[in-house]
Amino acid sequence: MQITDIRTTPGYSGFFFDDQRAIKQGATQDGVTYEGDPVTDGFEEIRQAGETLIVDLELADGTVVRGDCAAVQYSGAGGRDPLFRADEYAPVVEGPVTDALEGRDATRFLENAAILETLQVGGTQLHTAIRYGVSQALLAAAATATNTTRTDVLADALGTEPATEPVPVFGQSGDDRYTNAEKMFVKGVPVLPHGLINSREKIGENGKALLEYVEWLQTRAQELGQTDYAPRFHIDVYGMIGELFGAPYDRAEVVDYFRTLEDAASPFPIQIEGPMDAGSRAKQIQAMAELREGLQSAGATVDIVADEWCNTLEDVRAFVDAGAADVVQIKTPDLGSLHRSGQAVRYCEGTDTRAYLGGTCNETETSARACAHVALATDAAQVLAKPGMGFDEGYMIVENEMRRTVARRAREVRVACPDADEVTADD
Template sequence: MQIKDVLLAPGSGAFFYDDQAAIRVGASQDGFIYLGEPLTPGFTSIRVPASSLSIGLVLVDDMVVWGDMMSVQYSGAGGRDALFDIKQMSGLTSRVMVPRLLDVDAARYLDACSKVFEPFEQERLPLAIEYGVSQALLRAAAHLHRETMAEIVCAEFDLTLPTRKVPIYCQCGDAREINVDKMILKAVDVLPHGLINSRQKFGVDGQTFMELVKWVATRTRQIGRPGYHPVLHFDVYGWIGQEIGLEPQLIADFICRVADSVPGFTLNIEFPADFGSTQAQIENYAKIVSILDNRGSSARIVVDERCNTLEDIRLFAEAKAAHLIQIKTPDVGSIADTARAVLLCKENKVGAYVGGSCTETDLSAHASVHISVATQADMMLAKPGMGVDEAFSIVGNEQNRLLAMLNRRRIRNETLDENTVSHAEVS
């Protein structure tokens, strides 16, 4: 077989793992740390440096291809897997994954994923393992076929080679003003995230949040280049529901007021409320979406929490319980399922946003770009980290390099086809 050895290397993610439960009940910040005791199992403090585990597949020609495992920033929240533990993941990978990887045909990507991700002791493997291993297998297939990862995805899912750029969405972290200015000067397609993850940031009746939205719109007009018109996207971490109430009509009314305060802009509102379960989230988000659509509002609902796995995404898409679904790559598991999720959203005429987390790495970000471009997602997250510059350059440059390679491949294929036709005519 093409894989003759497996390497593991501990690493770090680009940001921190945060205890969302502790932050939501009011943990105060002291500089960059949060004060108080953690509430989510696995956390030794409210903010923990993100860790990762790289897996390297040694191929028959001694080429080593890598993938990275990690959790998302708010691990253990909203039905997600527990906090990432390098020691635990390393042990499980060595015992279970390595024997499987040494026994697959790495040139056949989807088939290889299917075989190595079979349940272990009647349980699904940790999603972080699926995520990292599936990246490495995608790189292995690309190397063996001498193609890009995007071309492997297109071939496996019977997709045409893409030509369109996927819009990039940046997140500002807590350095809102400086990072919003950076985003505007760099003409980012979708901005700024906002990190509205506390009562203080949302404000009484949402006034603080509404002022931020208006400021971003105003700032865009002030310093943006002529013709620049980004989508405004804010993640409110459920605070509309917490502050306004868990009534779909009231939530929709509030969102409409925010959208009306920035006329001319498309407004994405991510995670407006947490209704406590996946089923409740689907039912109530569908009501909010319906109300906004009937009003002709420019606001769009983006689902995140309680929509983690491919099956969750299917349920939300079929119920039209969002205008846009964040496919949070480490939570989905295998990156092949991220591709399936985008295609599933398209089948149901729901927007597909290939997201992820600030805790990811450059390797996982590159792989996500290839999935996003191959499937022609509606937008993708600039990652990893909470800084604008690094994430935007990593994702943006990888996309531009990929499209240049695909364009060359397309021109070459067209030339070959023309020569074949000409030869046939002469014959």
Template sequence: MRIKDVLLVPGNGAFFYDDQAAIRAGATQDGFIYVGEPITPGFTSIRVPASSLSVGLVLADDMVAWGDAMGVQYSGAGGRNPLFDPKQISDLTSRVIAPRLFDVDASRYLDACTRVFGPFENMRLPLALEYGVSQALLRVAAHLHRKTMAEIICDEFDLPLPTRRIPIYCQSGDAREINVDKMILKAVDVLPHGLINSRQKFGVGGQTFMEFVKWVAKRTREIGPPGYQPVLHFDVYGWIGSEIGLEPQSIADFICEVADTVPGFTLNIESPADFGSTQAQIENYAKMVSILDNRGSSARIVVDERCNTLEDIRLFAEAKAAHLVQIKTPDVGSIADTARAVLICKANKVGAYVGGSCTETDLSAQASVHVSVATQAAMMLAKPGMGVDEAFSIVGNEQDRLLATLNRRATKNVG
């Protein structure tokens, strides 16, 4: 089956693109906007409505398979691709990608991705473009083989059909208290993210952050269902290192101190520090992981910044430079590389967290669910948006539908 046409439709992401450098430099909030001049190239203001580009692949039978391209919230930060430009991506897709798509066998997923995503002018294609087109190609293969997207991934990577449900992680945005309550009432597996992205939210010596951690644990016990024990996961955007210094021992000491305030809970700390380069990040994160392991701490280090591409993820996993690696799907590129990233992490006995961004769409979130379940990741992000309810329903319901479909097929085959 061949692809006979490509449709390109500008659309909306579910949240906003934010200039992380300007926020870290002290930009203040006025309602929902940030006041001040942007710092990161490409930003016309510190907070910009997220945009996306839907890519529709039209098959000979007139079925149209869609995928969505977009950037991440903090585009241009931590070694990431610059701010998403839908006009640029649309032009590149029309000129370069469409002719390649017309020339591939759409039923062979990995082979199609390899052929379509080859370099252009000796450079890799924009990762957002790879992400959107690879989702559409995965849906094409699923349609042609009359299978789920998860089954296509299992077939292509020679994986057994999955049966285990993947824990779901929700993020709160700035509406921390209200959204924490929502997460607890819905018995979310991993919560709350917290968006600790400024000195004000972290506090002098981390005291504001520590009080918030204790409050989340206390609130979980107060209003959570009996026996409910979620993983507590906080993204601190490098503020531990910024506030108390870039010494791995001191950072590990602080993390252990936080973990000790919430006994009985597993504590994930994402992006405790930014050491300025991928290599420095690997070396220092590996030291922190070793310190926590030697102490038998319940705390786990999660890497995000400086760990973007598939090769970055391989380096972190092989160095044991995190307990969990966030596979930030639009930053990895092709969603086939998200599957590869999970398998690399698992081969190195490092947790694989299929993340992404609040700026994504329903389509990209659903495709991510299929890859997460097929590869049996350690956890996956509820996305898109920052509202909890919508993201949790999109990801949770897609997973439940998928597992019901796979269970029926397995039962039917046995019978």
């Protein structure tokens, strides 16, 4: 079945674009916004409304499928592509991108997505948000044309055996880190709460505020969770630990602090995302590898998660090859086409680095559902609940998409192989 047209509509995403550099430099919050001037190119305010470019792809039989172009909350930071403005990029999708894809066979997902990765406009590769959103539509088109799931299309393209149950979901709390964490405990979320520790005030003097928060998490998990509840704590500190202990910091002092966090979390495991921001990929890899080595030498079981400067598939490979993280976040909008995220997850196979299929609160329900299929197709270690910072909505979207897909695939197996062993799944 051929692709006949691609149309776009500017829309809103699930959160905001924030100037991370300005916030880390001390911008103060004024309600939902921030006071002061932006410092990152492209920003007119420190906090701006999130945008998406809705992509409607039409097939020869008149069927229309969708993808949403989206970019991360902290666009332009840590080596990422610049701020994404929907109006600016709509002509690119409806022009050169449509020209390149119109008339192509919709069932050939991998070939079509590869075109997005190589296409250039004015000598420049397409913005990651465009590649991300259009590839979602291409994936949906392939699944529609072949009457199968998006999980199966990706599994065939990547050469994987899909997960037979939902991948563990990672809930993110936003600044409402206490109330939202309690919601997660009640719902039995397996990985939580993110925490959004992105300022000196939130981490506290000598890290005291973060330590107290982890102590609270440990207590409330046992008070609110079911008897067999065993969550993994995952805290994103946006490089604040590195800033707290100076640059260059005393590794022994940082290791000691990590051990206090480990003790506070016990008996639950804990992992810390983005412990420092060293300013470049090479320096970040070196700093992360040295910290990981120090933690292992001290017998600490805290895992560290790569985020800053780990944006592209090539970045993921570099961090994994260097042994610079226990977990790498595969920040889906930053990798471009969805198959690149799948390839990044696969690169972690056979290593001691786990793949966290992440993204951003600043996505949409359409992109979140597409990513649920990437998680299932590659059996990632964990997948982010998104979009938004209210937790409940994003968790529902991602968890339910995986449950629906697992149930459908199980039913199809039973129909195709009625004599096979019964496959069970949540319905």
